[in-house]
Amino acid sequence: MDSRLRIAGQAVQPVLVMFPLGLFSMAVLFDLGNLLGAPDILGALAYWNVVAGLIGGVLAAVAGAIDLMFVPNGTPAKRIGVLQGLANMGVLILFAVILMLRMSHPDRVAGGGIFAVELLALVGAVFGAWYGGELVNRRQAYAQARSQQARSNPGRIF
DSSP states (O other), X not given: OOOSXXXXXXXXXXXXXXXXXXXXXXXXXXXHHHHTTOXXXXXXXXXXXXXXXXXXXXXXXXXXXXXXXXXXXXXXXXXXXXXXXXXXXXXXXXXXXXXXXXXXXXXXXXXXXXXXXHHHHHHHHHHHHHHHHHHHHXXXXXXXXXXXXXXXXXXXXX
């Protein structure tokens, strides 16, 4: 799936995905530090990292939806793109639930249960980012192989 939304020749959606991924990772690290005995300020920092990660995740989802609109219906790329978008939305929903649960605590710190769900959501986010990158790499390798084959057999039609 080629990106239609570009700035200076660079696809926007893959760049936007890195922000929530980094912010969610830092939230997990801050919560881990807080659970291991660090001051509650780390829990508050983790809370605000989740807030910023959700904002960045929504922006990345919008960019992905714009790219997905230009993929023809019925193609494998469209089906895979929709599935990846749904998986990423599931991660965003998990982090939104985590955020709502943390709002009940005055210091916005997470307990052990919330931390476990947060860790699970981060694993899902990392898998989604890896899977998206893997799909792009496979598609590029397939396109390169087809163009090389077309150059070596100019009379053959695919």
